[in-house]
Amino acid sequence: MTFGVDFPSTFKPRESFDEGESQNLKETWGLFKETIASDEAGFFYANSNKELRGDSKRVFEKFRHKKYFVHVGIGGSSLGSSTLVEALGKKDKKKNIFFLDNIDPEETYDLLSSIKLKETLFYFVSKSGGTAETLAIFSLVLNQLRQEGIDKEEWKDSIVCATDPNSGALRDLVNRYKLDSLSIPSNIGGRFSAFTPVSYLPALFAGIDIDLYCLGAEKLKKSLLDEELKDNSLLKCALYLKSLKDSKRINQTVFMPYSSKLKLLSSWFVQLWAESLGKKNSFSKENVYEGLTPISAYGVTDQHSQLQLFMEGPRDKCILFLQIKSFKHDFELKSPFEEEPFTKLNPHSLSDLMRAEFRGTLRALEEEGRPYIHFTIPSLNEETLGMVILFFQSLTVFMGQFLEVNPFDQPGVELGKKFSFELLATKKEEEKKSHSKEGFTYV
Numbered sequence: 001m002t003f004g005v006d007f008p009s010t011f012k013p014r015e016s017f018d019e020g021e022s023q024n025l026k027e028t029w030g031l032f033k034e035t036i037a038s039d040e041a042g043f044f045y046a047n048s049n050k051e052l053r054g055d056s057k058r059v060f061e062k063f064r065h066k067k068y069f070v071h072v073g074i075g076g077s078s079l080g081s082s083t084l085v086e087a088l089g090k091k092d093k094k095k096n097i098f099f100l101d102n103i104d105p106e107e108t109y110d111l112l113s114s115i116k117l118k119e120t121l122f123y124f125v126s127k128s129g130g131t132a133e134t135l136a137i138f139s140l141v142l143n144q145l146r147q148e149g150i151d152k153e154e155w156k157d158s159i160v161c162a163t164d165p166n167s168g169a170l171r172d173l174v175n176r177y178k179l180d181s182l183s184i185p186s187n188i189g190g191r192f193s194a195f196t197p198v199s200y201l202p203a204l205f206a207g208i209d210i211d212l213y214c215l216g217a218e219k220l221k222k223s224l225l226d227e228e229l230k231d232n233s234l235l236k237c238a239l240y241l242k243s244l245k246d247s248k249r250i251n252q253t254v255f256m257p258y259s260s261k262l263k264l265l266s267s268w269f270v271q272l273w274a275e276s277l278g279k280k281n282s283f284s285k286e287n288v289y290e291g292l293t294p295i296s297a298y299g300v301t302d303q304h305s306q307l308q309l310f311m312e313g314p315r316d317k318c319i320l321f322l323q324i325k326s327f328k329h330d331f332e333l334k335s336p337f338e339e340e341p342f343t344k345l346n347p348h349s350l351s352d353l354m355r356a357e358f359r360g361t362l363r364a365l366e367e368e369g370r371p372y373i374h375f376t377i378p379s380l381n382e383e384t385l386g387m388v389i390l391f392f393q394s395l396t397v398f399m400g401q402f403l404e405v406n407p408f409d410q411p412g413v414e415l416g417k418k419f420s421f422e423l424l425a426t427k428k429e430e431e432k433k434s435h436s437k438e439g440f441t442y443v
């Protein structure tokens, strides 16, 4: 299979189960299949929805003349898109694609003052259509456009939105100002939206083939759904992580691709894993405080940073390595020097060194008796990234089932959002009372 999965010889997943366990596994498997086919979870089959791709391509054709593309969204409404652009975007195109996923005034200023607003397409992405950060940037961009002489009649030449097809503040604005828009299906939430227009439009601007990206996911699907459970890599990985947690209290998951281009994939994984699995209440009990803590890393750089901790620190981590077997570009390391350590490098290429460092790390972990899962893809391209993304989305949902939590909601985040709006309202009241413009502190 193109997407390889392997385990350390010293720390293999269990392969035999008694009758009761096998029955439980079959039930969990059945539940997973039910979940991905249900109305609640649209993510698993989104890649085969041609309409979502077609709509994105139409919008891209209309705006492809724009020199700059600014994606505004936060959390799941940004991370899948920036991961894709960072990993696969064409060099000359991605230099004009920007992601505003924060409300830092300095960063916002730097970006807006470095581009020509009239030559920019702003892409506002919010599934709920009501996220304060995204709407705040929306408002200030409108002010900036006005200062450039672009008034509401012309907003449609500079703005496209992606949001829920039917509801939310952003959808209302789309309708009111006749803006172009793309739909995020109602049953797909932010962190599961990597196969929707949320990612498709920026990917098209970055010169990425979204059909191949979706094809990759499609190709993997067959093996994900393999009924031969003992060979099913999704089930094996989920079982491995679950048994490490139950029997060894290993509850931290490090995600470590060996690739700079996949650095953001680690951030994407962190958000997906944390927001989906970290829950106060399970399906049947309150106050269980469930979760697996994700840690973002990338090789080889983190070999000189976090790896020391992973190797010798607390025995509470499992590392998910992602290795790219072959790189598109490579360099010979032959030098004119005939002394150590150059003589060791001379016969090799840069990718040989990366491979050796990776293999060395695996060996050292094995010797230390540390658990890991070793994922491989033959090379980094649209198809393989599509596979990787669908695999980890599916693994997250599967783990949600094992941990008995709902991977699709985020009540903690929602509570924070609610309190922020309440505090803003309090501030307005206080200002009214004191007629003062001075700052204030929340405590």
Ligand code: PA5
Pocket (backbone or CB within 6 Å): 074, 075, 076, 077, 078, 125, 126, 127, 128, 129, 130, 131, 134, 189, 190, 191, 192, 275, 410, 413
């Ligand atoms: O993954 C999620 O559901 C969240 O991280 C959301 O994407 C994030 O809170 C932004 O929400 P929205 O897309 O509604 O603006």
